[in-house]
Amino acid sequence: MSALRTAVIGVGQTRHVVARHDVSIAGLVREAAEEALVDANMDWADIDAVVIGKAPDMFEGVVMPELYLADALGAVGKPMLRVHTAGSVGGSTAIVAAKLVMAGIHERVLTVAFEKQSESNATWGLTVEMPFSSPLVAGAGGYFAPLIRAYIRRSGAPTHIGHLVAVKDRLNALHNPKAHLHLPDIDLATVAESFLLWEPLRYLDVCPSSDGAMALVIGSEQVAKNATGPVAWIHGTAMRSEPTMFAGRDQVNPLAGRKCAADVYAQAGIKDPRKDFDCAEVYVPFSWYEPMWLENLGFCAEGDGWKLTEQGATAMDGDIPWNPSGGVLSSNPIGASGMIRFGEAAQQVRGRAGDYQVPLHTGLALGHAYGGGSQFFSMWVVGASQPQ
Amino acid sequence: MTAPLMQHHILEYPGGYTRSVGPAVGRYLSGLRDGHIVGVTGSDGRVLVPPTGYDPVTAATLEDYVPVGPAGTVTAFTWVNQPRPGKHHLTHPFAFALVRPDGSDTAMLHVVDAGSPDAMSIGMRVAPRWAPARRGYVTDLEAWVPLADGETPVPAPPNTNEDVSTEPVTGIVTPISLAYDINAGVAASKYLRALSEKRIVGQRAKGSDDVYVPPRGTDPTTGAPTEIEVEVGQVGTVTTYCVVNIPGLSENSPEIPYVCAQILLDGAHTAWFGLVQGLPADEVRMGVRVRAVWADDPGPDARSIKWFEPTGEPDAPYDDYKAYA
Numbered sequence: 043m044s045a046l047r048t049a050v051i052g053v054g055q056t057r058h059v060v061a062r063h064d065v066s067i068a069g070l071v072r073e074a075a076e077e078a079l080v081d082a083n084m085d086w087a088d089i090d091a092v093v094i095g096k097a098p099d100m101f102e103g104v105v106m107p108e109l110y111l112a113d114a115l116g117a118v119g120k121p122m123l124r125v126h127t128a129g130s131v132g133g134s135t136a137i138v139a140a141k142l143v144m145a146g147i148h149e150r151v152l153t154v155a156f157e158k159q160s161e162s163n164a165t166w167g168l169t170v171e172m173p174f175s176s177p178l179v180a181g182a183g184g185y186f187a188p189l190i191r192a193y194i195r196r197s198g199a200p201t202h203i204g205h206l207v208a209v210k211d212r213l214n215a216l217h218n219p220k221a222h223l224h225l226p227d228i229d230l231a232t233v234a235e236s237f238l239l240w241e242p243l244r245y246l247d248v249c250p251s252s253d254g255a256m257a258l259v260i261g262s263e264q265v266a267k268n269a270t271g272p273v274a275w276i277h278g279t280a281m282r283s284e285p286t287m288f289a290g291r292d293q294v295n296p297l298a299g300r301k302c303a304a305d306v307y308a309q310a311g312i313k314d315p316r317k318d319f320d321c322a323e324v325y326v327p328f329s330w331y332e333p334m335w336l337e338n339l340g341f342c343a344e345g346d347g348w349k350l351t352e353q354g355a356t357a358m359d360g361d362i363p364w365n366p367s368g369g370v371l372s373s374n375p376i377g378a379s380g381m382i383r384f385g386e387a388a389q390q391v392r393g394r395a396g397d398y399q400v401p402l403h404t405g406l407a408l409g410h411a412y413g414g415g416s417q418f419f420s421m422w423v424v425g426a427s428q429p430q
Numbered sequence: 431m432t433a434p435l436m437q438h439h440i441l442e443y444p445g446g447y448t449r450s451v452g453p454a455v456g457r458y459l460s461g462l463r464d465g466h467i468v469g470v471t472g473s474d475g476r477v478l479v480p481p482t483g484y485d486p487v488t489a490a491t492l493e494d495y496v497p498v499g500p501a502g503t504v505t506a507f508t509w510v511n512q513p514r515p516g517k518h519h520l521t522h523p524f525a526f527a528l529v530r531p532d533g534s535d536t537a538m539l540h541v542v543d544a545g546s547p548d549a550m551s552i553g554m555r556v557a558p559r560w561a562p563a564r565r566g567y568v569t570d571l572e573a574w575v576p577l578a579d580g581e582t583p584v585p586a587p588p589n590t591n592e593d594v595s596t597e598p599v600t601g602i603v604t605p606i607s608l609a610y611d612i613n614a615g616v617a618a619s620k621y622l623r624a625l626s627e628k629r630i631v632g633q634r635a636k637g638s639d640d641v642y643v644p645p646r647g648t649d650p651t652t653g654a655p656t657e658i659e660v661e662v663g664q665v666g667t668v669t670t671y672c673v674v675n676i677p678g679l680s681e682n683s684p685e686i687p688y689v690c691a692q693i694l695l696d697g698a699h700t701a702w703f704g705l706v707q708g709l710p711a712d713e714v715r716m717g718v719r720v721r722a723v724w725a726d727d728p729g730p731d732a733r734s735i736k737w738f739e740p741t742g743e744p745d746a747p748y749d750d751y752k753a754y755a
Contacts, residue, residue: 066449116489173439176682176705180674183676188670237675288700290651
């Protein structure tokens with residue numbers, strides 16, 4: 043059973059900011075969806091189905107937002123689904139949408155992911171105090187900082203590596219008009235002197251909290267061939283999950299991430315990701331996750347991730363740019379962040395990344411997202427050319 | 431002593447969600463504050479109340495706002511005999527009803543204050559009773575009330591709320607709470623009850639040496655039930671940790687800065703999060719050996735272990751715990 047050829051036809055996103063008090067959640071998703079439809083040269087009536095994703099409902103306190111968003115997303119009388127895999131949801135939502143086309147069920151699917159974090163507080167939403175337990179872990183940083191310390195111990199990485207990523211991604215974001223953070227004066231000293239939140243993580247090592255939405259129009263081979271603009275062909279998709287806690291679990295370099303990468307690379311014919319991709323958009327919400335995911339995703343041997351970062355291999359002028367858009371460190375509407383990675387990878391292979399476009403050699407890019415306690419992974423490979 | 435532990439719990443975001451309402455609902459709420467009801471004309475000419483920003487037929491953006499009401503007609507209702515404090519804004523019995531304001535093609539969900547279910551009927555005429563102090567919330571229209579033949583609706587009185595802006599409403603605060611009884615589950619209850627005896631008891635599955643603390647009833651690698659109880663040590667090794675410098679939102683959160691560590695208890699095969707005290711934050715290190723410090727009055731709660739303090743033993747060699755870090 044083989045999947046039908048499928049492509050990203052249109053991409054749209056909001057300008058990500060700390061708070062969009064001028065629009066409702068419906069207005070926010072609508073902005074991204076309209077931009078994607080215009081990009082795809084389509085209208086609401088052209089869409090067969092809508093698939094949305096967002097992170098936990100506690101963030102906005104709207105349970106089953108898909109029902110309330112049907113009007114705004116033109117989904118009345120059409121199938122509408124909602125996907126939920128914590129922080130990786132933006133990626134898995136795009137994959138579910140793509141599979142509806144790969145399976146031959148629909149020709150044109152609109153997929154939208156969002157978060158309007160200004161409606162509450164993500165640290166509260168992620169670490170709600172529950173009976174019988176002690177309120178120790180404060181926010182996502184409180185969970186991931188110990189894993190980062192374990193990575194530093196394991197790899198022997200110098201302590202400034204995280205700060206290098208924090209600077210690099212923010213400088214990349216200066217070329218992305220949709221990015222939330224634009225910090226032209228950032229440098230290593232600014233990061234190193236910023237407030238210590240969850241030692242070893244400092245304020246500027248951490249992603250912002252954003253309001254924003256991302257939308258993609260995904261179409262069949264026929265739709266792609268009739269498209270008026272460039273498309274991004276989907277060469278592979280994969281998702282994996284594992285429990286938060288089990289004996290022998292490698293929390294720093296999770297097995298689910300390694301297996302997910304191996305699966306998507308096999309589908310797309312990727313032998314050496316560092317050589318075979320022109321760039322990667324990878325979910326790096328805390329600076330240290332760049333070297334950690336470089337290893338998990340097989341861009342280098344285990345223990346060598348920090349060396350690639352230190353050598354500048356992942357910078358815009360390096361041999362394998364990571365997060366040319368500025369990444370999660372520059373914009374983090376949580377539920378949308380994974381789809382932003384997937385969409386930015388598509389924009390690169392379409393040659394539509396504007397001032398942060400990388401040169402295309404292989405014409406292939408990786409989109410990646412992770413969520414929960416590093417336990418949900420979703421990835422896709424997109425290319426400028428049709429898969430063989 | 432075998433029944434699972436239960437605890438009543440109220441989940442609530444402190445202060446309520448800050449909801450930005452967008453232009454359509456903003457127009458509606460501004461209208462209620464000013465004492466009138468606003469609808470919007472859809473692509474097919476139907477008037478929709480409350481107004482929606484996007485057409486339910488064509489998905490086009492809708493902006494053709496029109497005044498409707500003030501009188502209306504009940505199209506459906508159900509009587510609420512026992513209003514609940516905090517849940518219903520009327521404290522005496524009332525009807526939830528669909529009310530179609532004059533000039534509208536759709537009905538809105540609201541309440542009718544009719545005194546008795548006998549006063550309710552489908553097709554009955556109703557008029558708004560406005561709250562004297564209005565702030566741009568749906569309860570500014572306090573209730574619909576029966577309107578007798580030949581009677582005209584009473585206009586909204588001047589707003590007595592002096593603090594309210596006259597600018598368009600852009601946001602509201604919506605407190606939401608969910609009250610429920612949390613069932614700790616059979617496995618966790620055994621572990622929690624042991625804590626009240628100052629013992630730490632994990633579980634493992636038959637055929638496996640992996641001891642889970644706290645236990646969740648099954649071994650996550652196989653799905654097998656963890657039926658064998660194993661008491662583990664009260665001494666363990668800090669495998670990794672972070673120093674938290676941001677205050678928690680819970681009143682029970684520790685004072686900052688505090689050390690939140692993953693601790694591998696002797697005899698357990700998963701590390702758990704624990705608070706480390708008794709040495710300065712900058713002297714905590716991976717490998718330091720710690721012991722549980724119990725509350726004076728331990729109960730079936732994780733907080734029975736107040737924190738972990740150094741034992742003074744030599745640090746564990748990295749190789750001994752690196753598989754858990």
